[in-house]
Amino acid sequence: MSQQHFQDIDIFDDANRIPQLGKQLEAIREAGPAFHNWFLKSGRVRAVATFDLVGLPYPTEYALFRAHSRLASPFVRITNRMLIVQFYDFENHLRTMLIGPTDVDLAGNTAYFENLSGKLPGPVADFVLKRYPTPLEHLNELGLSPEDIDYITFDHLHTQDLRRWLGTREPQPELAKAGLAPKDEPIPPMFPNAQLLIMRPEWEQFPQEHPLQQRWFQGESHAAVREDNIIALDNDVLLGPGVALVATPGHTIGNHTIVLNTSSGVWTSSENGMMPEAYDPAASSIPGLRNYSRESGFEVVLNSNTPESSGTQYNSMVKEKLIASRGGPTGEHVQHFSSSEMSPWFLAQRTGPGHIYESLREGRLVTSPRTANIPQPAL
Numbered sequence: 001m002s003q004q005h006f007q008d009i010d011i012f013d014d015a016n017r018i019p020q021l022g023k024q025l026e027a028i029r030e031a032g033p034a035f036h037n038w039f040l041k042s043g044r045v046r047a048v049a050t051f052d053l054v055g056l057p058y059p060t061e062y063a064l065f066r067a068h069s070r071l072a073s074p075f076v077r078i079t080n081r082m083l084i085v086q087f088y089d090f091e092n093h094l095r096t097m098l099i100g101p102t103d104v105d106l107a108g109n110t111a112y113f114e115n116l117s118g119k120l121p122g123p124v125a126d127f128v129l130k131r132y133p134t135p136l137e138h139l140n141e142l143g144l145s146p147e148d149i150d151y152i153t154f155d156h157l158h159t160q161d162l163r164r165w166l167g168t169r170e171p172q173p174e175l176a177k178a179g180l181a182p183k184d185e186p187i188p189p190m191f192p193n194a195q196l197l198i199m200r201p202e203w204e205q206f207p208q209e210h211p212l213q214q215r216w217f218q219g220e221s222h223a224a225v226r227e228d229n230i231i232a233l234d235n236d237v238l239l240g241p242g243v244a245l246v247a248t249p250g251h252t253i254g255n256h257t258i259v260l261n262t263s264s265g266v267w268t269s270s271e272n273g274m275m276p277e278a279y280d281p282a283a284s285s286i287p288g289l290r291n292y293s294r295e296s297g298f299e300v301v302l303n304s305n306t307p308e309s310s311g312t313q314y315n316s317m318v319k320e321k322l323i324a325s326r327g328g329p330t331g332e333h334v335q336h337f338s339s340s341e342m343s344p345w346f347l348a349q350r351t352g353p354g355h356i357y358e359s360l361r362e363g364r365l366v367t368s369p370r371t372a373n374i375p376q377p378a379l
């Protein structure tokens with residue numbers, strides 16, 4: 001495992017150590033505004049942009065927790081997206097990070113998706129699944145090369161197979177057979193200069209996943225990955241001005257949220273909630289969601305495909321809600337950019353979100369960032 005100098009952030013440490021969920025929630029409510037105000041002053045990232053990777057159906061009972069019983073459609077539609085962020089590190093080097101660059105070819109091998117596609121006739125699968133350009137195609141279009149990428153991070157590892165991105169220690173015959181890896185040789189890393197940033201509990205849970213988790217992880221694939229470019233984090237960290245990784249466990253044990261400060265304020269990104277309304281359900285335009293929230297008194301609605309630790313996930317979503325600024329067309333929406341966001345879909349008319357972000361673009365991404373001589377703007 002590699003070492004790197006980031007700045008540890010201790011604002012949530014005391015809250016994180018409290019085992020009682022209710023007491024922890026109160027401690028998060030106290031620390032959240034302090035984090036937000038401190039982070040606003042940490043500086044801003046240079047640029048951020050988002051890119052669609054794949055659109056797919058997703059069970060309403062996962063996307064909207066128990067509120068699904070009030071909603072007519074058994075499926076909603078989600079769009080999985082990648083973010084590219086450029087920021088200055090503490091030595092003033094411009095760094096490029098990919099957030100959530102799903103290897104869509106290999107993500108389809110996740111047990112849950114294999115099961116789902118087995119149930120859908122080919123033409124139906126073609127109709128409901130929409131593939132957009134791959135992470136590499138997006139980078140190419142932007143004039144960025146895989147060598148330009150310094151960091152990769154995923155808010156959590158559901159569905160991910162990292163073998164082609166980080167390289168493997170041994171040949172991978174089943175991928176070679178499918179034409180996705182070299183024969184008789186380990187897979188070389190597609191991103192040779194990139195380090196994976198991940199919370200230690202997320203990485204160290206493999207290969208002993210719990211039965212509740214197994215349909216969503218590809219744990220066996222992680223055992224093959226080269227570990228020399230993996231940075232396992234033990235704390236919340238500031239990577240540079242305006243960019244932090246904050247532990248938000250619950251959806252998975254090592255889940256984290258990417259926090260960005262931009263000219264439009266503070267953004268959080270994760271898959272804890274699947275649209276801004278998941279963070280303000282009492283004000284949702286979806287009647288079933290609104291009524292469910294008002295009756296239950298719940299202030300967030302969990303993405304709950306794996307019920308690893310629902311109370312902890314609830315607390316983590318309140319943490320995100322307090323970290324993020326408010327924005328959107330009315331200025332009232334939590335600036336949470338869901339890594340897989342609910343999308344409008346004609347088959348889920350009464351379940352369609354009232355507000356989604358769909359894309360986020362601030363600043364201009366720099367091509368050849370490793371050699372570009374661009375002074376950091378005054379903050």
Ligand SMILES: [Zn+2]
Pocket residue numbers: 156158251271305
């Ligand atoms: Zn997930």
